[in-house]
Amino acid sequence: EDKVVQSPLSLVVHEGDxxxxxxxxxxxxxxxxxxxxxxxxxxxxxxxxxxxxxEKKSGRLSSILDKKELFSILNITATQTGDSAIYLCAVExxxxxxxxxxxxxTHLIIQP
Amino acid sequence: GAVxxxxxxxxxxxxxxxxxxxxxxxxxxxxxxxxxxxxPKQSLMLMATSNEGSKATYEQGVEKDKFLINHASxxxxxLTVTSAxxxxxxxxxxxxxxxxxxxxxxxxxDGTRLSIL
Numbered sequence: 169e170d171k172v173v174q175s176p177l178s179l180v181v182h183e184g185d186x187x188x189x190x191x192x193x194x195x196x197x198x199x200x201x202x203x204x205x206x207x208x209x210x211x212x213x214x215x216x217x218x219x220x221x222x223e224k225k226s227g228r229l230s231s232i233l234d235k236k237e238l239f240s241i242l243n244i245t246a247t248q249t250g251d252s253a254i255y256l257c258a259v260e261x262x263x264x265x266x267x268x269x270x271x272x273x274t275h276l277i278i279q280p
Numbered sequence: 281g282a283v284x285x286x287x288x289x290x291x292x293x294x295x296x297x298x299x300x301x302x303x304x305x306x307x308x309x310x311x312x313x314x315x316x317x318x319x320p321k322q323s324l325m326l327m328a329t330s331n332e333g334s335k336a337t338y339e340q341g342v343e344k345d346k347f348l349i350n351h352a353s354x355x356x357x358x359l360t361v362t363s364a365x366x367x368x369x370x371x372x373x374x375x376x377x378x379x380x381x382x383x384x385x386x387x388x389x390d391g392t393r394l395s396i397l
Contacts, residue, residue, distance in 0.1 A: 256324070
């Protein structure tokens with residue numbers, strides 16, 4: 169059974185801090201790992217990672233995948249209150265159209 | 281970018297009612313759409329994969345007679361919760377993957393919050 173474990177489950181930091189969110193996984197026939205940000209409604213896409221060691225960057229957010237250790241991290245630098253959200257990690261299996269297996273998420277709160 | 285629309289956003293109804301939720305891909309065609317359920321403080325759990333023109337594939341433990349899925353066109357999938365009971369109260373959310381043959385992430389609708397009284 170596919171498994172995604174995120175840590176920490178919740179995190180409270182001050183504006184301007186840098187945070188690192190963790191995601192470990194076990195999946196049969198790995199295809200990709202995705203990060204989403206969920207505020208009140210739908211998760212919004214952040215990154216899709218398929219290859220080890222290649223950092224993906226979008227503004228203050230970056231993410232990297234380690235396929236040997238079955239692990240990914242999401243970094244947010246110079247955090248702002250608007251970064252407060254639940255960050256979800258999900259894995260996708262290969263071999264066809266498959267739904268995603270999600271972790272429980274990290275609830276990030278940025279205090280002013 | 282790819283947009284997925286879900287309707288309604290909120291339903292409150294009595295026990296025993298059947299509720300239909302629509303999921304539309306607005307600017308792309310989706311042969312496959314996915315339905316997830318999210319209970320409070322839990323993660324999204326895949327319920328079923330909706331395939332255009334054929335039967336849906338259900339995850340283990342999801343009753344196919346309870347959660348009817350119809351994917352009649354390349355832009356619309358519907359989930360009907362039949363004879364809903366309070367334990368069916370949850371956040372239901374659909375997704376679709378744009379780009380036939382190209383690797384793109386799934387995009388999610390805004391979800392439907394279902395409350396059964």
